[in-house]
Amino acid sequence: MPTDSQIDAEAAEQVMTLLELLASGAPVAQIAAAPAPAAARDLALRITQTREVHQQREAGLAALLDTARELSTADDPGEVLDAIVRRARRLLSTDLAYLTLYDPEAGDTFMRATDGSVSAAFQSVRLALGAGLGGLVASTRKPYWTADYWSDERFRHTSAIDGAVGEEGIIAICGTPLIVESHFVGVLFAANRSSRPFTREEVALLGNLATLAAVTLVQTRALADAENALAALSEAHETVRQYAAGIEKAAAAHDRFASLVLHGGGVDDITHALAELLGGWAVLVDEAGERRSSAGPAPDPDDSGRGPFERLDALPGLASGRLVERDGIYAVAVTAARERLGTIYVGSVGALGDSDHRTLERAGVVTALVMLFERQAADARQSARNRLVSDLVAARGSTEERMQLAGAAGFDARRPFCLLVIRGDSPSGHRALLISASAASGPGALVGSHDGDVVALVPDDESDDAASLAKAVAARIGKRTCVTVAGVGPISDLARIPSAHEEGARTVSALIALGHRGIGAAATQLGFAGLIVGSDPDVDAYVQRLLGPLLDYDARRGTDLVGTLAAYFAAGSSPRHAAGTLHVHVNTVSQRLERISALLGETWQQPDDALELQLALRLRALQAPR
Structure with missing residues (x-):
């Protein structure tokens, strides 16, 4: 019978083997098959799975950037469409990919480009709005996917569409709409000739490619239209010269924006470039109403953080995606897939000509692309923080493991900290609440989601107690939305987090039940109710x-x-x-x-x-x- 020391040595050797496999980038199957203690293997599997998810997302982002580079060199709409379907098939590793365009006169979509198709009937099919998977995407402007088209009753099957799909041998289909500034352009598809479930990451990747494709397609069409207009106006030399100058200016702006994106530039670079191109000031405001970037002598925000130019938000044209102007200030919405990501405001530029209008509108499109990339990266980081906060609240894993994971996330658990439970009024605004809570909690805080609430671990700077901190955070976030915040602490031991969270959850529920919605407090401020909800009543x-x-x-x-x-x-x-x-x-x-x-x-x-x-x-x- 092996001794305890022999067992410990064997376990240590197995853990070292796991660490070597992790360092070598071994796949999940190899990690799962390695002999090791259950807790160590489970942690290694979690790390490996997280690494593979991040690698997949990084590969997807890299592929999108490669696609942007390829599309930026194409000046013919036909070349753009062929490049789009080629890239879609390669990114999702499917048997074929194809793209349909919207025909506003006929009110349907027609096949425009394919890659991997072998059926002539399939290559010439037209899809009525609402018919088949593609028709449903076109009519609803939402992505749809199925692992087995033939047994899926969500779609209206017609003989023409089913005949073409059957001749091509298609079984699994994923389709996503091409939309630019609320205008429907077409549908991008990836399909397989065998049953295959599409993951949400693959659907999101195809959606991002469709957004990029739609933007590029509209731009190439606009450039082609501009060239045709120049040819038609060749006899009016002065008019042509002025128009050409405007086109050249817009093209130069496009090249500059594209160069910024391809070289890793962010929204700050785009805002500063826009201010230089138009000769005034420029401000980017995000979807939460916060200033993301500012260039030039822009008006200062008021006490609420809003600028005087934001009164343009009330103009109906802005919500519909049009460029609007009032009192010499211009605004354009930053949108992607019908979602408002923010607004760009410019001023002190005088009267803008057509080319300047296009420059501003193009800045909005490029900014939307950059913000989508930034959001994907931020969502991945927030997802990791959510898992870490949930692990800390549920006390999953050993104390040493939790301490290491918290340190890797930038949170120093060795210092005293306070725990906040933040509850908003609107479940649909949970993502925005996470962003606002992170900003309000300050640097060094760890903010994540658990059981529908936002939980923040905030370093204790000895200037405020938990009650004061909760009140301050509620006031900061309350400028945008109503939240109720409960504070517990200070805490100096990770083991106290579960009980502190329970006290915080009870306290925030008590605040709401007692009619104190929208404020921040600790259990000690609730009077006799605090004796009930507090984990250690004094x-x-x-x-x-x-x-x-x-x-x-x-x-x-x-x-x-x-x-x-x-x-x-x-x-x-x-x-x-x-x-x-x-x-x-x-x-x-x-x-x-x-x-x-x-x-x-x-x-x-x-x-x-x-x-x-x-x-x-x-x-x-x-x-x-x-």
Whole structure:
């Protein structure tokens, strides 16, 4: 029988083997087959799976950038469409890919480009809106996918479409719409000749490619239209010269924006480039109303953080994707797939010509692309933080493992910290609430999602207690949306996080139930309710907070105001009956009650305050030695 030391040595050797496999980038199957302690293997599998997800996302982003480079060199719409379907088939590793374009006159979509197709009937099919998977994508402007088209009853099957699909041998299909500034352009498909489930990551990747493709297609069409217009106006030399100058300026702006994106530039670079091109100031505001970037002498924001130019938000044209202007300030919405990502404002530019309009609109499209990439990366990071916060709250794994994971995420768990439970009014705004909570909690905080609430672990800087911190965070986020925040701490041990979270969750529920929605507080501020929801109620502090002024007065003066208060409540708030109990004149009781009012404030006889005082008197009586 092996000894304990032999078992420990064998386990250590197995863990080292796991670490070597992780370092070599071994796949999940090899990690799962390696002999090792269950806890170590589970952690290694989680790390490997997270690494593979990140690698897949990085590969997808790299492929999209390669696609952007390829499309940026194409100036013919036909070349653009062929490049799109070619890239879609390669990215999703499917048997074929194809693209249909919308025909506004016929009210349907027609096959425009294919890669991997072998059927002539399939290559010439037209899809009515609402018919088949592609028709449903076109009519709803939402992505749809199926592992088995023939058994999927969500789609309206027609003989023409089913015949073409059958001749091509297609079984699994994924389709996503091409939309630019709320205009439907067409549908991009990836398909397989065998049953295949499409993952959400693959659907998202195809959607990002469709967005990029739609933008490039519209741009190449616009460039082709511009060239045709120049040819038609060749006899009007001056008009042609001015128009050509505008086109050249817009093309130069496009080249500059494209160069910024391809060289890893961000929204700050785009905003500064736009201000230089138009000769004024430019501001980018995100979907939450926060300034993301500013260039030039832009107006300062007011106390709420909003700029005076944001009154343009009320203009109906902006929501529909059009460039709007008021009082010399221009605005264009930054949108992708019908979602508003932000708004670009420019001013001090005088009257903008057509080319400047196109430059501003193009800046909005390029900014949307950059923000989509940034959002994907931010969502991946936030997903990892959500898992870490959930692990800390549920105490999954050993303390050492949790400490290491927290440190890797940039959170120093060795320092005291406070725990906040943040609950919003709108479940649909959970992602925006996470972003706002991260900004409001400050640097060094770890913010994630758990059980529908946002949980923040905020380093304790010794200047604020948990109650003050909760109040400050609620006020910061409350400028945009109503949130209720409960604070617990400070905490100096990871093992206390689960119980602290339970107290925070009970406290935030109590705040809402007591009609205090929209504020921040700790359990100690809830009066007797805090004794119920708190994980470690401090009865002495509660009694001292309510009766302290009377106790201190009695100790200094040798009086018994506390006894008078107890007799007064016991007598049903009757000074005469209390005087009989105390064996003093009723005027003496009245004088003592006046003194109590001076020490406790005039509201001590109000129902809520009187209830708290009576509970404090009862608790003090229970604490008294017998």
